[in-house]
Amino acid sequence: MESWLIRNATVVTMDDDGRVLPEADILIEATEIAGLWPRSEAPQNPPEARAIDAAGMVAMPGMINAHTHCAMTLLRGYADDMPLMPWLEERIWPFEMKLQEDDVYWGTLLGIAEMIRGGVTCFNDMYHYFESTSRAVLDSGIRANVSGVLLAFLPDAKERLERAIEFAKQWKDKGDGLLVTMLGPHAPYTCPNHLLDRVIEGAHEAGVGIHIHVSETAQEVTDSQRDFSQTPVERLKDIGLLDVSPVLAAHCVHLTDSDIATLVESQVGISHNPGSNMKLASGTAPIPKLLEANAIVGLGTDGAASNNNLDILEEARLAALLHKLQADDPTVVAARQALCMATRGGARALGIHHRVGQIKPGMKADLVLLDFRLPHLFPRHDVVSHLVYAARAGDVRTVFVNGRPLMIDRQLQTLDEDEIFGQVTERLKRLVQ
Numbered sequence: 001m002e003s004w005l006i007r008n009a010t011v012v013t014m015d016d017d018g019r020v021l022p023e024a025d026i027l028i029e030a031t032e033i034a035g036l037w038p039r040s041e042a043p044q045n046p047p048e049a050r051a052i053d054a055a056g057m058v059a060m061p062g063m064i065n066a067h068t069h070c071a072m073t074l075l076r077g078y079a080d081d082m083p084l085m086p087w088l089e090e091r092i093w094p095f096e097m098k099l100q101e102d103d104v105y106w107g108t109l110l111g112i113a114e115m116i117r118g119g120v121t122c123f124n125d126m127y128h129y130f131e132s133t134s135r136a137v138l139d140s141g142i143r144a145n146v147s148g149v150l151l152a153f154l155p156d157a158k159e160r161l162e163r164a165i166e167f168a169k170q171w172k173d174k175g176d177g178l179l180v181t182m183l184g185p186h187a188p189y190t191c192p193n194h195l196l197d198r199v200i201e202g203a204h205e206a207g208v209g210i211h212i213h214v215s216e217t218a219q220e221v222t223d224s225q226r227d228f229s230q231t232p233v234e235r236l237k238d239i240g241l242l243d244v245s246p247v248l249a250a251h252c253v254h255l256t257d258s259d260i261a262t263l264v265e266s267q268v269g270i271s272h273n274p275g276s277n278m279k280l281a282s283g284t285a286p287i288p289k290l291l292e293a294n295a296i297v298g299l300g301t302d303g304a305a306s307n308n309n310l311d312i313l314e315e316a317r318l319a320a321l322l323h324k325l326q327a328d329d330p331t332v333v334a335a336r337q338a339l340c341m342a343t344r345g346g347a348r349a350l351g352i353h354h355r356v357g358q359i360k361p362g363m364k365a366d367l368v369l370l371d372f373r374l375p376h377l378f379p380r381h382d383v384v385s386h387l388v389y390a391a392r393a394g395d396v397r398t399v400f401v402n403g404r405p406l407m408i409d410r411q412l413q414t415l416d417e418d419e420i421f422g423q424v425t426e427r428l429k430r431l432v433q
């Protein structure tokens with residue numbers, strides 16, 4: 001693998017001290033960040049490496065999309081402005097019943113192309129045909145946690161679960177650690193306890209984590225109280241699901257104070273998905289309270305059918321704005337907290353924080369360069385503030401994952417977008433009739 005020397009960037013490290021280095025060089029060797037020097041301390045004889053002149057650019061850790069259903073790019077704009085349950089039951093699930101393996105492959109590649117363009121270097125996926133998702137991940141070079149979605153109402157739910165456990169074992173750590181497998185029971189309300197019991201057992205057997213939607217709507221919590229006399233979080237704790245590590249709970253919109261304490265105590269990773277929650281009017285997650293309680297919080301887009309893009313910079317901005325409005329307090333979810341959720345918070349939620357989430361020697365080289373010589377990013381009073389409140393996905397110029405460039409100067413290096421557009425267009429003729 002080639003070595004790369006990124007010179008003269010403003011580096012937002014997201015390290016423990018929250019350092020921003022105004023002019024610094026980053027050395028990438030093989031898959032890792034091998035050096036980080038402020039300009040004045042750069043080695044006299046620079047190591048052999050391909051150089052990138054990053055003057056005027058900002059380097060930050062690659063962003064992490066902590067909850068998505070990547071192939072749902074196929075449904076972008078297909079069903080909007082509807083409540084969650086009719087949206088799922090009348091539009092989304094019937095469409096998904098027609099999906100074939102290769103549809104998921106191409107839909108996933110479409111989402112990956114979009115995410116790379118927006119500086120997302122890792123995503124956490126739950127969907128049908130997890131082998132297709134995994135192939136797309138390995139073909140593109142992006143990092144991902146992949147789980148198959150498990151829904152008890154599907155006629156072959158039990159077989160699917162056994163296949164998912166087998167997949168989790170066999171595909172674990174394929175692709176130089178880029179691919180991490182998990183199990184994906186859709187939600188407490190679509191999975192009865194006997195199915196969840198087997199998921200827990202399978203997760204322990206395979207040594208993998210669990211990705212699940214939790215307390216997304218008020219109705220879900222009311223139904224859970226009616227059927228189990230427990231909130232969804234209490235029920236998951238009671239059956240032992242929260243003892244698996246890691247557990248990524250998507251949404252967590254409707255939580256009691258005791259649910260929050262349980263999630264913190266059990267070290268559950270939470271994906272906050274403000275765009276999806278607003279679009280489906282699911283409610284406002286208690287993010288200021290969760291952050292105050294030191295909960296592990298990342299940001300997700302959810303699927304493109306309920307967002308409708310896979311842009312984590314936008315989610316960071318929505319998170320920072322939404323909670324100020326909701327709390328009637330402009331000091332909550334500050335820019336730094338929002339950017340932290342988009343990077344190292346997401347890494348921690350997925351249990352991969354020892355590898356990614358910061359620009360620091362020894363970490364994997366998942367990083368992004370954004371063009372800052374643009375009117376909407378000038379002057380530079382505060383780079384972190386700009387990233388959250390002013391930058392756009394289109395400002396991302398160059399993206400590395402695991403030391404490999406996936407985009408250089410806005411040119412994708414591993415994916416052919418025209419081919420992806422052609423394949424998706426062709427497949428939709430069958431899917432949408």
Ligand SMILES: [Zn+2]
Nearest residue numbers: 213250302303
């Ligand atoms: Zn979701």
